[in-house]
Amino acid sequence: MALPQELLLSDLLKLRVRCDQGLEHGAGLVGWMHPPVHRLLGWASKPSAFGGRRLVWRLNQLRGLSELEAMVDGEPAETDQSILDGLPTLFEAALTGAEGTVLGSVVDAAVELRTGRILHYLVARSDPRLPGSSRWRLTPERIVDQQPGRVATALVGLDDLPLARSSVRQQLLRRSRRWRDQVSEETSRLRGQFQQVGDRFEERLEGWLEEPPWQDAGEDPADSRRWDEPEFPEPEDRRSRRPRDLDPLDDWEETDWPEPDPPEARPDARPRQRQDPEPDPWV
Incomplete structure (x- = not known):
């Protein structure tokens, strides 16, 4: 596997070192660096779980990387843990x-x-x-x-x-911060929409209140006819002769209507029979 351009030191230390002879030399232990220039020189591996023997590999010995192993070329430098602890890092x-x-x-x-x-x-x-x-x-x-x-x-x-x-x-x-920002933006957007709807409704309501209810849209107020004016006005001479304070019932003649006949004069009327009062039961 080809080498990537950059790699985390922790990912390199997780891999087990295998040399060109097919021998495994353990997993990575610690990095070897030069602090003044911020450069990594190599790393050390622990070939055995027992003992203080350590193997140091130069970074230019790395030839490839796999999922679990790091392939190297050449021989390592042997050292112990006390020397590694004294290296500047x-x-x-x-x-x-x-x-x-x-x-x-x-x-x-x-x-x-x-x-x-x-x-x-x-x-x-x-x-x-x-x-x-x-x-x-x-x-x-x-x-x-x-x-x-x-x-x-x-x-x-x-x-x-x-x-x-x-x-x-x-x-x-x-x-949570992103959700809060999204909720704030959505709330602001809805508030703006409600404000626009409210402004439109208020404008329409003001327009309805300013227009008279009996006036149609597009009708000229000067051409509108008043409700109290008659459709066919009377001639001027008739209106001048008619007194305003005259009551029309004053000219009513009672003789024009015939008086009704008494009940006795009607042909179909029957004579009334006098009824005696009922006798007193105590007498």
Whole structure:
């Protein structure tokens, strides 16, 4: 398998080393670097679970990568754990901010495999061995000073660095922030639509209130006929002769109507029979 252009040191240390003779030399243990120039020189592997024997491989000996193995060419340099512990390194160093407070620790690095140049470091706030913890990118240009076990920067907090990998908590916070922003945008949009509908309704209502209810649309108010004016006006001479205060019932003649006949004079009337009062039962 061809080598990628860049690789995380943690991914390289997970692979088991196999040489060109087909022998396996154990998994990676620690990186070997030169801190002043921020360059990775190689890495060390642990061939056996027992003993302090360690094998150091140069980065230019790497020939290929597979899913579980790293193929190398040539012989390694043998050493022990005490010598590896004395090598200068920035890995697992404490990262301090502008006020000297500890912000996290340097736990990983992205390396250009062709030259060994460290592109950026990865910083963890908590224990890097915890699964799902966040990682922030720290470029070498942001490092102000470096000492054994300490890397000084001018950062106020880790939020000043770009986030390389978010933890479950960071993902929940980011998703909740994004959902809150989306809900706020949707609420603002709906509020604007309701405001537009309300303004249109208010304009139409004001227009309806200004127009008379008896006037049709497009009708000229000067041509509209008043309801109290008659359709066919009387002639001027008749209106002048008719007194305004005259009651039409004053000219009523009662003799014009015949009086009704009494009941006795009607031919179909029957004589009334006098009825005696009922006798008193006590007499």
